[in-house]
Amino acid sequence: MSANFVVIGGGIAGVSCAEMLSFFEPDSQIILVSESSLIKTVTNIQALTKTITNFDVVEKEAQSLTDTHPNITVILDSVIKINTVNNAVETKSCKVLKYDYLCICTGGRPKLIPQALDNKYVVGIRDTDSVDEFVEKLSKTTKIVIVGNGGIASEIIHKIRNVEVHWVIKDKHITATFVDPGAATFFQDSLNQTTPESSAKQMRYKEDGPKSGAALGPNWYQNLEIYGALSKSLPDNIKIHYESEIIDLTCDLSNPHPVKVTLSNGLVIDSDLVVSATGVVPHHEFEVVGSNLAFSEDRGIVVNEFLQTTVANIYAAGDVCSPTWQYAKHWFPMKLWTQARQMGCYAARSMCANLNKEEILQDFCFEIFTHSTKLFGYKVILLGLYNGQKLGQDYEILLRMTKGHEYIKFVIQEGKLHGAILIGETDLEETCENLILNQIDISPYGTDILNPDIDIEDYFD
Numbered sequence: 001m002s003a004n005f006v007v008i009g010g011g012i013a014g015v016s017c018a019e020m021l022s023f024f025e026p027d028s029q030i031i032l033v034s035e036s037s038l039i040k041t042v043t044n045i046q047a048l049t050k051t052i053t054n055f056d057v058v059e060k061e062a063q064s065l066t067d068t069h070p071n072i073t074v075i076l077d078s079v080i081k082i083n084t085v086n087n088a089v090e091t092k093s094c095k096v097l098k099y100d101y102l103c104i105c106t107g108g109r110p111k112l113i114p115q116a117l118d119n120k121y122v123v124g125i126r127d128t129d130s131v132d133e134f135v136e137k138l139s140k141t142t143k144i145v146i147v148g149n150g151g152i153a154s155e156i157i158h159k160i161r162n163v164e165v166h167w168v169i170k171d172k173h174i175t176a177t178f179v180d181p182g183a184a185t186f187f188q189d190s191l192n193q194t195t196p197e198s199s200a201k202q203m204r205y206k207e208d209g210p211k212s213g214a215a216l217g218p219n220w221y222q223n224l225e226i227y228g229a230l231s232k233s234l235p236d237n238i239k240i241h242y243e244s245e246i247i248d249l250t251c252d253l254s255n256p257h258p259v260k261v262t263l264s265n266g267l268v269i270d271s272d273l274v275v276s277a278t279g280v281v282p283h284h285e286f287e288v289v290g291s292n293l294a295f296s297e298d299r300g301i302v303v304n305e306f307l308q309t310t311v312a313n314i315y316a317a318g319d320v321c322s323p324t325w326q327y328a329k330h331w332f333p334m335k336l337w338t339q340a341r342q343m344g345c346y347a348a349r350s351m352c353a354n355l356n357k358e359e360i361l362q363d364f365c366f367e368i369f370t371h372s373t374k375l376f377g378y379k380v381i382l383l384g385l386y387n388g389q390k391l392g393q394d395y396e397i398l399l400r401m402t403k404g405h406e407y408i409k410f411v412i413q414e415g416k417l418h419g420a421i422l423i424g425e426t427d428l429e430e431t432c433e434n435l436i437l438n439q440i441d442i443s444p445y446g447t448d449i450l451n452p453d454i455d456i457e458d459y460f461d
Contacts (some may be wrong), residue, residue, distance in 0.1 A: 004355070009106045010074075014318070019041075021072075042056070075091070105344060108280030123275050145165075147277065417435040
């Protein structure tokens with residue numbers, strides 16, 4: 001078989017890339033290779049601002065992509081070899097697919113704790129299949145250890161019921177992948193089901209530094225019921241172990257809780273199950289024949305500002321790639337659903353421009369980091385250098401918090417906004433985006449810029 005474009009990966013990046021290729025090149029043949037019969041399609045796209053979008057991710061049968069895009073052929077298979085000399089990929093079932101352009105969107109795989117190797121009591125959470133396995137095992141569990149401090153671990157903690165939970169995190173506060181200690185305190189109150197306060201607090205301070213499923217999409221947990229084997233939840237069922245890591249894990253089947261977990265702080269926990277949600281590493285298990293692809297330190301495929309690899313007609317997008325261009329001041333890469341979709345779409349544009357010998361400018365989404373998600377039931381918007389990334393120590397923080405309602409954090413340097421965290425229904429995302437992009441001097445407004453009695457949007461209409 002042959003096609004103008006071959007895309008490897010049925011996740012958000014791969015499907016977004018294939019759909020965009022179909023839009024730009026309706027007369028070209030496109031092949032999408034997916035390991036899973038279910039692919040991830042982005043639906044209900046809602047533009048909140050110029051660069052922030054909300055969207056849902058729906059799992060659909062692979063054939064549905066061909067139904068809506070007749071020039072896309074979906075092949076359910078795994079790529080085992082890429083031949084850059086013959087411009088061909090070879091699959092596990094011995095199919096040979098010739099291409100003019102290739103885009104690798106194979107995503108990431110769970111970065112499991114070292115003790116997970118060949119241990120049936122350790123579950124990694126990354127795709128739909130692993131969630132199903134986790135839910136099934138949890139139904140027979142009364143004590144569980146969860147390792148990790150990112151989005152997936154936080155979402156599990158928020159949803160889990162009827163089980164004693166030990167949350168092991170290496171940081172000083174929860175959800176450190178995304179937020180600062182102040183926001184962590186705001187979230188932690190929600191674990192205890194506190195009620196909102198009527199008044200807001202403000203403060204200003206300096207900060208010290210077989211069916212392989214594709215990756216989960218945003219709100220993957222929304223309709224998921226995660227219940228352990230206890231008849232009801234305990235009053236304090238979540239115990240958080242800060243600045244700790246697992247250093248040993250042994251199994252004793254004679255114990256009612258067969259997994260003995262030893263932490264770096266010396267604590268020993270008897271458990272039924274361990275969940276490893278410690279991030280991902282780039283996933284690529286194919287052999288490359290001919291010109292070699294370049295890889296970064298974390299084994300991501302190196303790409304330039306057009307998502308082009310070191311092989312001219314091969315591109316990569318999503319968690320599998322490592323951007324190496326000089327980033328815009330307020331942007332940086334993270335392995336997120338939003339960036340997977342953005343990169344998939346942009347890779348398609350770049351390949352089409354190369355095919356048609358057209359000049360292309362880098363997409364505007366790479367001008368400012370943005371991410372829209374939900375954590376602990378709250379809407380969360382992250383913009384720019386939201387935790388002071390790349391700013392050194394010479395910046396200050398302006399906060400406004402209404403317990404149980406909203407948390408707003410501005411990162412300010414030399415009187416200009418460089419980043420923001422918006423938790424709750426703040427309606428400030430567009431204002432903050434404009435302030436960051438336009439670098440407007442906000443120093444004349446002082447702390448009034450977050451005065452709850454003043455609508456700051458009126459300042460910057």
